[in-house]
Amino acid sequence: MDRYHGSARLDVGPEDALFRDVNRATRQQMRTARKQLRDNRRQWIVVAGASPTTTPMWTSRRGWLSELAAWTETTAGSAVLADKSLRPTLLMRIAEALADRADHASGRHCAATNATIASVARCSPRTVTTVRTVLRDAGLAVEIRRGTGSAMTPQCRRRPSVWHLISRAQPVDNARVCDLPPSLCDRRLPHVGKRSPSVRTRPPSKNSSKPNSQRRHAPRPLRLQQLAAAVIAGSIGLNAVHPGHVCDALIRSGLDLTTWTAPQILKALNADMHETGWSWPNRIERPGAFLASRLRRLPPRPLAPTPREKPTPAAETPAPPPASATTRAAAIAYFRTHRSGDSARRAIATGGEESLTSPQLAHPDPSAANALRSLSASVSTAWTP
Numbered sequence: 001m002d003r004y005h006g007s008a009r010l011d012v013g014p015e016d017a018l019f020r021d022v023n024r025a026t027r028q029q030m031r032t033a034r035k036q037l038r039d040n041r042r043q044w045i046v047v048a049g050a051s052p053t054t055t056p057m058w059t060s061r062r063g064w065l066s067e068l069a070a071w072t073e074t075t076a077g078s079a080v081l082a083d084k085s086l087r088p089t090l091l092m093r094i095a096e097a098l099a100d101r102a103d104h105a106s107g108r109h110c111a112a113t114n115a116t117i118a119s120v121a122r123c124s125p126r127t128v129t130t131v132r133t134v135l136r137d138a139g140l141a142v143e144i145r146r147g148t149g150s151a152m153t154p155q156c157r158r159r160p161s162v163w164h165l166i167s168r169a170q171p172v173d174n175a176r177v178c179d180l181p182p183s184l185c186d187r188r189l190p191h192v193g194k195r196s197p198s199v200r201t202r203p204p205s206k207n208s209s210k211p212n213s214q215r216r217h218a219p220r221p222l223r224l225q226q227l228a229a230a231v232i233a234g235s236i237g238l239n240a241v242h243p244g245h246v247c248d249a250l251i252r253s254g255l256d257l258t259t260w261t262a263p264q265i266l267k268a269l270n271a272d273m274h275e276t277g278w279s280w281p282n283r284i285e286r287p288g289a290f291l292a293s294r295l296r297r298l299p300p301r302p303l304a305p306t307p308r309e310k311p312t313p314a315a316e317t318p319a320p321p322p323a324s325a326t327t328r329a330a331a332i333a334y335f336r337t338h339r340s341g342d343s344a345r346r347a348i349a350t351g352g353e354e355s356l357t358s359p360q361l362a363h364p365d366p367s368a369a370n371a372l373r374s375l376s377a378s379v380s381t382a383w384t385p
Contacts, residue, residue: 049162058107093121107165230262245288253295
């Protein structure tokens with residue numbers, strides 16, 4: 001008896017346990033090596049079986065087999081099978097073996113050898129080659145890569161053929177399908193027959209005599225473009241906007257653009273903001289729509305400027321009467337007497353009462369002094385020394 005559940009077997013020694021552990025490690029290494037070999041083979045099959053996207057795929061494994069069975073019952077299929085001396089049952093067995101070794105989703109990467117398929121379908125490898133030819137001619141399979149090697153070639157140099165199992169395109173009856181009108185976003189596109197995207201068109205040469213394609217929209221008036229440029233230059237946040245958006249906003253605003261100027265528009269916008277208490281943002285998400293909403297608040301024509309009231313002139317002091325001949329003679333005599341004194345000149349120019357009555361300027365003749373006072377009042381505003 002041993003310690004393993006009281007079983008009746010001979011007790012094993014340490015060397016047997018070591019041998020068992022070695023066998024377990026060896027089996028694990030063998031499994032890892034086989035998995036690595038399968039991964040490498042699959043990677044090679046995918047790379048070797050790479051095909052363009054135009055290569056069709058099958059609908060499903062069952063659908064592909066049903067299509068093949070229906071083809072064998074047609075006149076063309078029966079004639080091909082009779083020519084190749086194949087029975088429909090044998091053809092279906094080989095086709096099922098091929099379908100089991102293809103990708104389930106697409107029917108591609110069938111890389112089984114003829115010997116493998118022959119052992120599964122219970123036939124000769126030569127028959128498998130014949131069936132592959134029949135499937136290719138019927139449009140149900142495509143050979144992407146031809147295999148290399150033979151029975152005499154070392155196994156490391158053998159490569160199987162890579163096939164793609166495909167379904168044939170079925171005709172579609174469009175008699176009951178009505179032509180729907182195009183959507184709003186596609187009504188401006190041309191028909192596929194006129195300008196197909198699949199057709200490669202050459203760029204027009206510089207020496208081409210064909211005229212340029214017509215513009216989609218007529219050019220905007222020059223005055224409108226100048227008005228939009230002036231509005232952009234005098235506004236904040238419109239530096240990065242396309243002038244065409246501002247032109248469209250001016251057109252949609254309803255203003256009589258023949259009577260407005262850019263300074264008048266800017267002044268009217270500022271007055272509207274001052275009246276409503278709104279502000280002009282520094283960053284505008286949709287400049288065209290924002291400007292159009294502000295311009296709709298303005299009148300169609302600029303308001304006529306209100307006439308300003310002329311200021312009432314202040315009451316003017318009546319001019320003094322002209323001096324008489326006696327007064328002028330007395331003034332001339334006084335000027336001649338005091339010509340060398342600067343203080344006399346300043347007194348005559350300013351016409352001050354204090355300067356005339358000061359002791360140094362007092363005239364001995366009172367009548368001459370009074371004449372000087374009356375003359376200085378009339379000369380002070382018109383005479384310049």
